[in-house]
Amino acid sequence: MEAKFVNCEGVQEELMDWLAGTLPPARRQTLEAHLAECPGCQQELAAVQRLWTTMGQLPVPEPSEQLRPTFYAMLADFQTAEQRRQRWSVARILERIRAWWQPAYGLRLAYSVALLVVGLVAGYGLKGRPDTTGMGAGQPVAAAEPAAAGPEAQPTQEVLALLSNPSAVQRLRAVSYAEEVAPTNERVVAALLSTLNQDPNVNVRLASLEVLAGLSHDPVVRQGLVRSLPRQDSPLVQSALADVMVRLQERRSVRPLRKLLQQDNLNEQVKDKIEQSIETLSGDQAPPPSTSSTNHETRTLT
Template identity: 40%
Template sequence: MKSNYDKENEQLWNLMGEVPAPEAPAGMRADFDAMLDNYKASLREKPRRLHAFLQHLKDLWHIQPRLQLGYGIALVLLAFGIGYITHRSFSGSNEQISQLSKQMQEMRNMVTLSLLENPSASERMRAVEYVNEAKKVDHKVAEALLTTLNNDPNVNVRLITLEALANLAVDPFVREGLVQSIVQQESPLVQSALADVMVKLQEKRSVKPLQKLLHKEDTNEAIKNKIQQSLLKLS
């Protein structure tokens, strides 16, 4: 559906089309063609410049990891800004937009990976929030999230990471990682939350790991009761 702006433009061009074209002076056509060729060349150059700029940022990211955290939020904002400009400048080229959009996602993934390694628990939780907003991650980010779930010293970070991974469980790699994580957890809170996730996903492969956790001597008695209930729901 055309906007008012598009309709007004169309009417203007239609009116201009009805105006008789004056006789062009000698040499004007050649000058116009040269100017048009220069303009087309500048348009072709824009995607290459943006691509080079993004590549430079990615190289800087890898060369100076200590600066990653300071640049994290700025890069995300920059990605949105360039994405907006790109959409305005190249709305007619789906291939160019797709390529630059992919690069934006790569930048976002790098920010997420960097924040997951931050000593601050709040920053690691911020990384998980980015994942929840994206709703789709690549293999590296999924692997980093599973590592966080299994090894993060902060229980709250583990719990919020588990929630994010449960939303990504359509990915077979994530689903398998969640099953394998059951026997690696020592926190009763995480053990209980994982049991709930397995029931929600109706993941039958989790039965054996849950049974193994059930028979561990150091498993909390309240959690054992919870696991028994979960096993009944999975049977």
């Protein structure tokens, strides 16, 4: 072992391990003996110690609030692309062709075509009937239709449709889209609150909670978050909700938080988190600065 420290280069290669305390005892004694007699290595050690101290004082960057929604959106895009690639692979196409040649599918196809033909014939016959409502001969009867939805309704309908999708990946994508639509849309806010309380996937509920926490300036959202506390059975969601209540300094959550403590088989770490949250919210500490955006409009659900 000592042969490695015959020259200064071998000693200097081990300085970081010596500072970290990972050198074996024999190698550490050999290195320390060399350092006691070598001024050059002593200077190198002083430089390495300064670097070590500076690196230890560097602040640890905190993740952005949008990290989870952005990750889920990227995951959804990746899985969608992967599904599309698999769907149009050669093997997949051949498998579908073989399936369509089975007798059962052939009968279904024939039945569907027959229904389509009957529908077209019936529609053509109804189109030629005279008007019997007094609107004038030769004019078709106009059925009452709802007013066409404006272009702003399309993102809302897309988000609501994706939130009811059986795929958790698609629901995560919907939550990511809802972050842009929710600040000006009461229906999307209500859907996010329902997702937080009822979605079977914990990741979808956590993503919904993060979006709703960014809308905490809305009194409806704050009240919905408080009411959501006793409905949660996931330790992850319970802990995350407790953190949000402390961040918002929402003292109305103290009572539902205490009810959570009465649940059977409550996770011990979650129990400690809730007790700390109750202590903070019950004290007289000044509320921390709000982290929510200030450019959203405040609205109230009726």
